Amino acid sequence: MASREISQAVIRRLPRYYRYLGELLESGVERISSNELSKRMKVTASQIRQDLNNFGGFGQQGYGYNVKYLYTEIGKILGLNEKHKFVIIGAGNLGQALANYAAFENRGFVLKGLFDVNPRLAGLTIRGVEIRMMDELKDFVKENDIEIGVLTIPKTKAVEVANLLVDNGVKAIWNFAHTDLNLPDNIIVENVHLSESLMRLSYNITRYNEEHEGK
Amino acid sequence: MASREISQAVIRRLPRYYRYLGELLESGVERISSNELSKRMKVTASQIRQDLNNFGGFGQQGYGYNVKYLYTEIGKILGLNEKHKFVIIGAGNLGQALANYAAFENRGFVLKGLFDVNPRLAGLTIRGVEIRMMDELKDFVKENDIEIGVLTIPKTKAVEVANLLVDNGVKAIWNFAHTDLNLPDNIIVENVHLSESLMRLSYNITRYNEEHEGK
Structure with a gap:
């Protein structure tokens, strides 16, 4: 995934998403809706949907985001899979x-x-x-x-x-x-x-x- | 000096001014022009003049800012004189x-x-x-x-x-x-x-x- 297509503003927010998704993973949460994530992160749900849409359509209506997939993809964009x-x-x-x-x-x-x-x-x-x-x-x-x-x-x-x-x-x-x-x-x-x-x-x-x- | 008259954007920049002015003081600099400070801080001179004007007219044309005075005043606004x-x-x-x-x-x-x-x-x-x-x-x-x-x-x-x-x-x-x-x-x-x-x-x-x- 080419990171340069994503705006700097989104990039700046990614570490925080990554941290929250990591905490969800640790507590065994597999899926989360933008509304639920919004409550936890104190960011509007529409901001979250807009930000995460950058990574393609892996938030399904009424079904939420796949926490592990999102965590892994954001990690790749942040280069955390490299040494x-x-x-x-x-x-x-x-x-x-x-x-x-x-x-x-x-x-x-x-x-x-x-x-x-x-x-x-x-x-x-x-x-x-x-x-x-x-x-x-x-x-x-x-x-x-x-x-x-x-x-x-x-x-x-x-x-x-x-x-x-x-x-x-x-x-x-x-x-x-x-x-x-x-x-x-x-x-x-x-x-x-x-x-x-x-x-x-x-x-x-x-x-x-x-x-x-x-x- | 009532700190609430100063905008949040200026407030956010004050710690960095304070740090630079402190370094100037340590190296014995008594006065500095906005142009000189601009070069060091990599902020435009007009931004500096605008920010420091918030603290009254102690930058004199052609004479520069009194480093110690400015350092002390900014310190007061930041509450650094309190315990x-x-x-x-x-x-x-x-x-x-x-x-x-x-x-x-x-x-x-x-x-x-x-x-x-x-x-x-x-x-x-x-x-x-x-x-x-x-x-x-x-x-x-x-x-x-x-x-x-x-x-x-x-x-x-x-x-x-x-x-x-x-x-x-x-x-x-x-x-x-x-x-x-x-x-x-x-x-x-x-x-x-x-x-x-x-x-x-x-x-x-x-x-x-x-x-x-x-x-």
Whole structure:
């Protein structure tokens, strides 16, 4: 199925559909109507019908969607049936949390290496993957055809490390460092800026408190 | 300054302005023009002028913005000058990473407690904050006027724990569990769905590979 026929707006919503369909599968649900899915996802049923129509007519009137089929098809569009080799740079708490994150494997992401500057971590393994020192990073990335680098390092080092990765063949960065990377346009960057998420929370709480104090 | 006069679209962009202005401050920049900021942030200069005009005329023609003033004012709107007490539920790697996250303190977030089900963690401290067992959570939240709960627990427990927090006075949840919480409308929920972020990355890499294989 050619993914480029599907609009970007739909693509952005697909991970959420995928997550909900996965939860339905886990709880043994085989079929679901757009109305039922609408209630769970808090999206209108017509939005759901419109979105899922993109994948051909596998919602039958009065019969609902085949959960497993839809889950599998959306997974294919998201590329979750393909394998992507990745490394994590920064083996602190966050790096270790991500290394232990089981969903990676289900999504086709294969952890090949962890890197850190702390010599006390050298040689330790997490889920069977060795923690290496930064001076090995360049050769490792080249020799192992690493596609993705996950950055869980301080922002002061992030740009330099991202450039090293990209210069050695990495195509995509999952960036947890609190800075923007300014990489070439053809490099895929998915930012997780936790500090911005925290500030949105702060803003909303402040507004909540103002409203409840009747200011 | 009354924050409710500012549009939601501007509000959503504020954390990013705040981050950039913070970086400028750290590197000793006192004034910056909208053109210069535009280049760094990859936002148009007119967008920047329009956004920052919301905070009154402190951009002077030919003289630029006072970085520190703007940083402080935006911080106030985001409520970063106020204190918010929070607890982290789930003291695994991710919970510990967040507990060690220094930006919390700079943003007015005060960590009061960490909770887990693992008895081996009981009594350990992280940055001086004790890890407690889950059966203490309810009373602790009530007695300490906790405003925010950070959930870094498996999705199977997330809804139950979120309800317990909300029933005991918590106003906001920073949710890292891979599920939606369906809390009352007046509760603030800021989701960080890492698995969805990962799927967007996967989709973009798959598309990248298709394009480069000339399919």
